[in-house]
Amino acid sequence: MVCYGLHPALTAHSCLSAGRKARFSLCKLRPALRADSGRSWTTKVACCAADESGSGTSNKFFLTTPLYYVNAAPHMGSAYTTIAADALTRYHRLRQKRVTFVTGTDEHGEKIAESARAKGMEPQQHCNGIVKSFKNLWEQLDIRYDAFIRTTEDKHQAVVNDILQRVDAQGDIYRANYEGWYCVGCEQYKDDGEMEGDHVCPLHKKPCVQRKEDNFFFRLSRYQKQIEELLENNPSFVQPASRRNEVLGWVRDGLRDFSISRAAVSWGFPMPQDSAQTVYVWFDALLGYASAILPPGVDASVQNLQQRGWPANVHLVGKDILRFHAVYWPGMLMSAGLPLPETIFAHGFLTKDGMKMGKSLGNILEPEPLVAAYGHDAVRFFFLKEVIFGQDGDFQEERFRNIVNAYLANTLGNLVNRCLGLLKKNCNSTFPADAASLDAEHPLRIATAAEVDKVAAAYEACALHEAAEGAMNVAVRANKFVDDRAPWTSFKKGSEEEKAEAGLVLLAALEAARIASVMLSPITPATSGRIAAQLGFSDDDPACSTWAGTAWGGLQKGQQVPTPKPVFARIECDFVTAPADKKAAKQAPVAA
Ligand code: MSP
Numbered sequence: 001m002v003c004y005g006l007h008p009a010l011t012a013h014s015c016l017s018a019g020r021k022a023r024f025s026l027c028k029l030r031p032a033l034r035a036d037s038g039r040s041w042t043t044k045v046a047c048c049a050a051d052e053s054g055s056g057t058s059n060k061f062f063l064t065t066p067l068y069y070v071n072a073a074p075h076m077g078s079a080y081t082t083i084a085a086d087a088l089t090r091y092h093r094l095r096q097k098r099v100t101f102v103t104g105t106d107e108h109g110e111k112i113a114e115s116a117r118a119k120g121m122e123p124q125q126h127c128n129g130i131v132k133s134f135k136n137l138w139e140q141l142d143i144r145y146d147a148f149i150r151t152t153e154d155k156h157q158a159v160v161n162d163i164l165q166r167v168d169a170q171g172d173i174y175r176a177n178y179e180g181w182y183c184v185g186c187e188q189y190k191d192d193g194e195m196e197g198d199h200v201c202p203l204h205k206k207p208c209v210q211r212k213e214d215n216f217f218f219r220l221s222r223y224q225k226q227i228e229e230l231l232e233n234n235p236s237f238v239q240p241a242s243r244r245n246e247v248l249g250w251v252r253d254g255l256r257d258f259s260i261s262r263a264a265v266s267w268g269f270p271m272p273q274d275s276a277q278t279v280y281v282w283f284d285a286l287l288g289y290a291s292a293i294l295p296p297g298v299d300a301s302v303q304n305l306q307q308r309g310w311p312a313n314v315h316l317v318g319k320d321i322l323r324f325h326a327v328y329w330p331g332m333l334m335s336a337g338l339p340l341p342e343t344i345f346a347h348g349f350l351t352k353d354g355m356k357m358g359k360s361l362g363n364i365l366e367p368e369p370l371v372a373a374y375g376h377d378a379v380r381f382f383f384l385k386e387v388i389f390g391q392d393g394d395f396q397e398e399r400f401r402n403i404v405n406a407y408l409a410n411t412l413g414n415l416v417n418r419c420l421g422l423l424k425k426n427c428n429s430t431f432p433a434d435a436a437s438l439d440a441e442h443p444l445r446i447a448t449a450a451e452v453d454k455v456a457a458a459y460e461a462c463a464l465h466e467a468a469e470g471a472m473n474v475a476v477r478a479n480k481f482v483d484d485r486a487p488w489t490s491f492k493k494g495s496e497e498e499k500a501e502a503g504l505v506l507l508a509a510l511e512a513a514r515i516a517s518v519m520l521s522p523i524t525p526a527t528s529g530r531i532a533a534q535l536g537f538s539d540d541d542p543a544c545s546t547w548a549g550t551a552w553g554g555l556q557k558g559q560q561v562p563t564p565k566p567v568f569a570r571i572e573c574d575f576v577t578a579p580a581d582k583k584a585a586k587q588a589p590v591a592a
Pocket of ligand 1: 318
């Protein structure tokens with residue numbers, strides 16, 4: 001959708017809301033004057049609403065994770081966002097969309113400079129080391145990103161300079177003195193209401209420091225009305241809904257201009273307006289979402305960005321950085337004349353003893369030992385299934401093991417394994433009929449189809465916990481169906497007709513298992529891959545590698561399956577985290 005000659009007050013919300021109602025129509029709104037500057041607003045601006053024309057934006061899916069600070073190696077909290085992002089983008093790939101999954105690292109600012117200094121290293125050298133540990137972890141977790149941006153890259157600096165100049169040209173940058181309380185951990189000035197006791201940051205539990213500086217400011221207040229309308233007219237702009245209310249509250253309280261340069265921080269890009277100052281780390285980092293998708297030398301024009309999937313369908317963020325994404329970022333984009341994202345989704349925190357797990361507090365859970373002991377699918381599954389996406393969640397190792405064993409080993413794994421075992425013994429490892437030929441009223445077929453719709457809706461809404469739950473429901477039901485029909489009895493002492501019927505029981509159960517496994521594949525890619533292979537499919541067979549494969553009818557008569565091997569082994573190894581976790585887990589038994 002393209003909006004011609006929009007007043008900034010109309011740009012965001014009008015296009016978005018028009019787009020939601022009439023998905024393909026061009027929104028040709030009349031050129032108007034900027035109320036505040038008197039200058040005409042003639043920039044051609046595009047907005048994000050989806051179209052379904054095929055050539056447009058509906059067939060693409062662009063998702064970002066935050067760009068992670070490289071003050072230290074990643075922990076499970078940072079991995080959580082990335083796992084969720086990977087699952088969502090895998091789902092949209094199954095849907096055969098043109099997916100762009102951006103992640104990366106935020107390498108400038110005081111916090112990073114301090115970490116480097118503490119190690120006696122140059123900031124760049126420090127960043128290079130930590131970036132490796134992020135990339136390694138993403139590999140261990142089987143994260144398939146399309147672009148990894150480091151904010152110290154030259155191509156990123158070019159985008160930052162370009163946007164700063166465009167924002168300046170709109171009259172949105174001015175110089176002023178600022179005095180306030182600064183949290184280095186958050187890289188943010190805090191208002192009185194945002195601090196505890198004696199100016200302590202509630203997130204980092206450290207005192208904020210008083211700062212007085214001559215800075216450049218971004219005129220966010222000029223976008224007050226547009227941002228308020230954007231939020232009011234687009235219920236899905238900030239998700240979940242509870243977060244949207246929080247953001248609306250902040251905006252209605254009145255937006256204040258924010259400082260976008262630092263006089264006392266040398267580790268950052270010099271401000272093009274005055275090289276004695278560096279660009280504020282948040283203004284710098286948010287623009288990484290644009291530079292990530294642009295090759296070096298290609299400028300951040302609307303056209304160049306749109307060709308590469310812009311704007312984001314979803315910016316996935318933790319709730320602590322929602323203000324930057326839901327308030328500052330739209331203001332920056334409006335000023336720069338760039339299309340706005342569709343949704344900012346804020347998830348909750350992984351906690352330990354009720355406190356946000358974080359590098360600054362030192363209460364982190366290391367992902368590597370978990371992945372090494374249990375495999376990436378177990379880790380991905382546990383956090384996505386067990387933590388309601390959008391809310392906080394705690395980790396206890398015993399509960400983790402119980403959940404993974406109950407669902408992946410005992411439910412899905414066992415379903416596949418026992419049915420294939422019976423198929424080998426009684427049907428020569430061959431499906432006796434096409435799954436499509438089973439009665440349209442077959443109870444498992446009907447129940448599975450209903451669950452597929454629910455799971456698709458859950459993925460579309462970023463409700464990953466519901467998607468995982470729905471896929472597992474199919475496997476639970478299939479197990480119960482097998483138990484109820486007891487095909488082993490018919491195979492042993494039934495008539496020929498009963499034996500044939502027992503073969504169809506296995507066929508139906510394995511078809512349901514196939515569909516459950518496709519639905520779960522964004523979350524447990526390796527396990528789903530093993531199930532596909534066990535059912536006799538190659539990796540790229542559409543029955544297992546596209547969402548169309550969730551339709552009933554993938555298993556074919558005569559299809560041979562290999563010798564059954566467990567697709568998910570029960571966890572029986574030693575615990576890998578502190579034993580204290582065991583006690584807590586005893587209070588939380590699991591029934592799958
Ligand atoms: N650098 C900024 C983001 C800039 S985006 C343009 C930043 N980095 S961060 O490393 O501190 O955090 C990155 C993400 O990790 C945030 O979404 C944050 O919420 C998430 N998490 C960090 N600790 C977390 C938990 N304990 N639990 C869940 N997510 C957490 O902010």
